[in-house]
Amino acid sequence: MSPDPQTPSAADAVPSHRYTAELAGRIEKRWQDHWEERGTYHAPNPVGPLKGEVPADKLFVQDMFPYPSGAGLHVGHPLGFIGTDVFARYHRMNGRNVLHTMGFDAFGLPAEQYAVQTGQHPRKTTEDNIQTYLRQIRRLGLGHDERRRISTIDPNYYRWTQWIFLQIFNSWYDADAGRARPIAELEAEFALGKRNTPDGRGWCELTRAEQYAVLNEYRLVYLSDAPVNWVPGLGTVVANEEVTADGRSERGNFPVFRKNLRQWMMRITAYADRLIDDLDRLDWPDKVKAMQRNWIGRSHGARVSFPVGEHVIEVFTTRPDTLFGATYMVLAPEHPLVDVITTAEHVDAVAEYRRVAANKSDLDRQENKQKTGVFTGAHAVNPVDGKEIPVYVADYVLMGYGTGAIMAVPGQDQRDWDFATKFDLPIIRTVQPTEGFDGEAFTGEGPAINSGFLDGLEIDEAKSTIIAWLEEHGHGRGTIQYKLRDWLFSRQRYWGEPFPIVYDEDSQPIALPESMLPVELPEVEDYSPRTFDPMDADTEPSPPLSRAAEWVEVELDLGEGKKKYRRDANTMPNWAGSCWYQLRYVDPTDTERFCEPENEQYWLGPRSDGDPGGVDLYIGGVEHAVLHLLYSRFWQKVLFDLGHVSAEEPYRRLFNQGMIQAYAYVDERGVYVDASKVVERDGKYFFGDQEVKQEYGKMGKSLRNVVTPDEMCETYGADTFRMYEMSMGPMDVSRPWATKDVVGAQRFLQRLWRNIVDEETGEVRVTDAEPDEATLRALHKAIAGVHEDYSNLRYNTAGAKLIELNNHLTKNFTEGCPRVVAEAMVQMLAPLCPHVAEELWSKLGATESLAHGPFPTADERYLVEDTVEYPIQVNGKVRGRITVAAGASQDEVKAAALAEEKVAALVAGGTPRKVIVVPGRLVNIVL
RNA sequence: GCCCUUGUAGCCCAACGGAAGAGGCACCGCGCUCAGAACGCGGCCAGUGCAGGUUCGAAUCCUGCCAAGGGCACCA
Incomplete structure (x- = not known):
């Protein structure tokens, strides 16, 4: 064992039974073995x-x-x-x-x-x-x-991951019942004619392949050809959740491209409402709940149909109450109706605009908030008043949300306002702005104006009125829109769970029976995903498993005799x-x-x-x-x-839990230097003789500021490390790591050890003396407080209470502290510092591990004081103090307060306007 | 731009609306020591980011602003 760096030459001066890092190390190793041998935590x-x-x-x-x-x-x-x-x-x-x-x-x-x-x-x-x-x-x-x-890569584990996948695959969401049901029940409904097939033929008239195709439309896992997030730099597709706000992959930070690829999707959107609503039943941080609500993005609104010639543009809006203020419409550049409705004279301009828009990355779109767009030449009819309004194409409308088309209401939407002013389109306010409002679009509350039969109604009322009207006249309906998309579930990687799916000669996906699980990963020559130039969008994923030809091509009997099948070569995502x-x-x-x-x-x-x-x-x-x-x-x-x-x-x-961060230091060249070798002098930081600049951030190799638990255990012991880490602050707060502070935790454990064990002889030095009143009070106060703190994850204050109690013992019992106090203290220490607690517990004579208790309980008798000292405030300032019996009534306290010498002088015979007695706390006299 | 969280001694952090300090680090003094401190005793140090408001009383509740951190971001 390497010598403790902080006591290089004094080793022989250290008492042989002092709680040093070296002794802690031996104790810890011993108890870890003990626990493991006996299965203490089983x-x-x-x-x-x-x-x-x-x-x-x-x-x-x-x-x-x-x-x-x-x-x-x-x-x-x-x-x-x-x-x-x-x-x-x-x-x-x-x-x-x-x-x-x-x-x-x-x-x-x-x-x-x-x-x-x-x-x-x-x-x-x-x-x-x-x-x-x-x-x-x-x-x-x-x-x-x-x-x-357990380990996810163990076939005995991923067998069940695959099994669950099949459960989901073999289910559909019954929206009427509000829950998932086995796909077999859906098939039965089709077979019994309770449910119509898409083209109206009877279920038996369909071929097996056609039946599969129908069912696949319902499954909670399905193959989709929709646009997905393709990351050439990673060689795989990723889920929406794995794409950062600036359009890059969370892992690797590579550009992400939208590309149509046949991929597995999970129908998580079927659960959008339950995923939002059940958040209310969870004891979770508000922040996380908010983030999930945000991500699911439920918004209530309406779908409204605007006729354009013989075509219809359907829009989604959260503000149907502003329909009378719709002065133009916008289609996303990718909207399929753009080709259909654009008039001959605008075709070239629209085509050019779409070409430019298609070449813009998501990032470009975001960075340039200047509105751009082009007129299609077409006009739509506003269903509420029959007015014709122009239809534009603009990239501020996204194909991926709602219907990819909007009604533009510049009076109530700033984006539309910006566009309208730029293209000189009319603006009609349909909500009366509050007085003194001098902004542009008004998004606040107010009565409807310029809105025909809605005039005078407040927003909520106007919304329900117009939705009823739209539904009655067949122009639209109330609806709920979600931001959440289905979960892209396949990856083109080697190191993941294979899909328990094969394809027949018609390329229909077929679930393998449970008996064929697990589908194990094959050995392959080359398990690297094929990656590409990160910027090259025109590439195709190539899963490593597809190169394992003898694995992909299989002969199986799936109930129709031995037939050839092709395995799915994708793997499941990390999640x-x-x-x-x-x-x-x-x-x-x-x-x-x-x-x-x-x-x-x-x-x-x-x-x-x-x-x-x-x-x-x-x-x-x-x-x-x-x-x-x-x-x-x-x-x-x-x-x-x-x-x-x-x-x-x-x-x-x-x-x-919060994040532990650390200081890092850069020299003049901007190069990070080893943070552990930097010293502070007069508020400046030096690496050797060189002054360096302090930065603050995550711990990491590149910042050269990593501190490992191994070195902490080596230098101080695991219990000291645990004690320090838990006492740095509340669990949920991020805070800077400070190795120099760890010694405080070690000193505490040494003092505690010394209160129970003689450092020279190793003998227990507790006494059988009955503890005095003050000690009992200190003990039971600590017990009560520690219970509170442990159950509320406030380990920093629990630790402080133990230190406080221990300090009391150090000060009052130089010849050894009473056994009952020592025992309780060791018990209370055990959750934080289990090894040293076990060691002390056994030194105190126990033969059983402390892991299953006992844990002390506070005696109420010692928590209530006999007398209470009240500070007396006069107009909020403390002017005197009185001591009264704990059981004194409010009137008695009041009388005693007014009788106090300095207070009486201030009151000077007059009558106070008010006397507030806060039981057990203080008295405030208002003159 | 919007939303959330956090601002208390030199540093990390406590404090049911009731006397601003529990604990640790750093620092200082004294004791013990040939000496040292991972020993003992004692001490120094903030009036709670700023400005208002509510209240007998505000670190705590409310409003606005400032700063830091995080999330979302042309989502109709």
Whole structure:
């Protein structure tokens, strides 16, 4: 073991039983082995291989699924892991059956990329990384049930990912019933004639292929030829959620192109309403709820039809009440009606405009907010007043939202106002602006004007009136529009779950039967995705699996005798495995089912009326707000609808931990220097003799400011590291890492150790003396406070209360502190610093681990004071103090306050206007 | 541009609408030491981003502004 760098020469001066990093290291290793050998953190299930005695009171705590990166951990990563561990330990000590474990989300691009660089198989690199990761987190003393470790790349795991995919594939959304149902039930409805086929023929008259084609239109997973996000630089398509606001891929930051490709989609839009509405039932941060609502983007409005000759332009608007103010219309450049309605003399101009628009990237469109457009020569008829209004083509209208066409109301919409002023189009206000309004478009509340039969109505009333009118006259209808799109579910990668789908000679997708799962990844020569020039939009994805000819071409008996089929060569996106892993944690070794219903109900089921069920506490970063958390909720709801699970939501309570950031330093050349070697002098920072500039940001290799948990454990011990990390601030606040502050946590543990153990002899130095009143008060106050703090994830204040109590002991008991106090303190310390607590607990004579308690409870007697000191305020300023019995009535306190010498002088015989007595706090006299 | 979050000692952070300080780091003094501190004791340090308002009383509630961080962004 390397010598502690901070005490280079004094090693022999250190008492042999001092709680040093070296001793902490030995203690930690010993207890980690002990826990593992005895399965201390094994949580029993009601049924199945992990069956055991289950207390009714349970707790399921989960960390967001880590990806086992090759770079290893920095001190920011375990923040959440330790947070869940403290919570789990606290509840375990208080008698609950606590499920806490950690597995790995191990498919993904980095392993593939690393494999390409090193020539190693992604499985090899991934499994190596997992071992490294496990070694790193083991050192932190996390109380995981190791039996429940899972990994998405394990065929025994992805077999069930594929199984769930098939469940979704074999379902359709019954909008009338508001839930998913098996596709077989739909087929039965067609067969019985309860439901008409698209062309009206009887179900039996259709060929099998035609029947498949009809059903495929309903499935919750379907193949689509719609435009998708193609990323040549990655060689794969990605989901909308994986495209950043500036039109680049979240991973790799490559340009994204819209391209028509045949891809798998999941019909998440069918669940849009439930995904929004059920947010109200979740204990989640408002921020995340807001982001999901935003992403789903539900807006209420109307579809309105505007005739153009014999054609009809349908628009979506959230402001049907402003229909009388529609002075022109706009089609998106890609709108199919553009070709149809453009008049001969405008054809050239329109074609030119569309050509230019097509070549603009999304970024260009966004950066240039100057309105552009061109007249089509056509006019549409406003259904409310029969007026003819011109139809334009402009790229400020997007094909991807609503109907790709709008009615323009410049009086109430700033974008339309801008366009109208530029093209000299009329502007009619249809909402009376508030007095003094001197802006352009008015978007506020007000009565309708210039709107015929709507005049005088407020916006909401006008909306419902006009919608009723539109529906009555067949010009439109009220509707709801969503921003959410279906989920693009295929990727052209090697390192992911293969689809359990084959194609027959008609290219119809056919689901493989459950008995053929898992469909395992084949070995291939070259597992790299074929990537292209990132800017080259005219490229095609080429999945690595398509090159595994002997895997793709298969002969199977799918009920029609042995036939040749072609496998789907795509793989599932990274998110697939994390959509359901909480269910597998519950039943990790079940070979018959993805999760046994009894176990699911016990750990995840609803606990009261209206409770959606789910994990009791889910901690992770906010970056998954709309990706993982939306997808996961979607899968959960499908499984719920199909009767496979009892919980409607996967994660009942969500908590976002903050990010640990760090200072970084750049020299004159702008090059980052090793942050650990920078020293501060007189408010300036120096790297050697060179002055450097301080920056602040994420921890990372490129900023040269990484601090690892390994080095913290080495230098201070895991318990000190845990203690420090939890006491830096509240869990949800981002804060800067400061290695120099860690020593505070270490000093605390040393003092606590010293209060119980003789540093010279190693003997326990507690006494059997009865603690004095003040000590009992301090103890029970700490107990009460610590309970509060642990259950509310306020570990920083819990830690402070322990320090406070320990400081009291240090000051008052130089010859050893009373045993009862020492014991309670060790128990309270255990969730934060489990190793040293176990060690002290056993030194105090225990033979059982502290993992399952006991945990002290506060005695009310010591929480109430006999006497209370009241500050007396006169007009808000403290002028004196009185001490009265705790049970004194308000009148007694008031009388005592007025009698106080300085106060009486100020009141000087007059009558105060008001005397406020706040029981237990203070008295305020208003003169 | 819109939405959300956060502004308290040199730094990280506490404080049911009720005396601004729980804890840690840094700093200073004294003690113990040949010496040192990862020891003991004690201390220094802010009036809560700014301006208003509500209230007997505001760090806390409300309004506006400023700053930092995050999300969304021509979504009709």
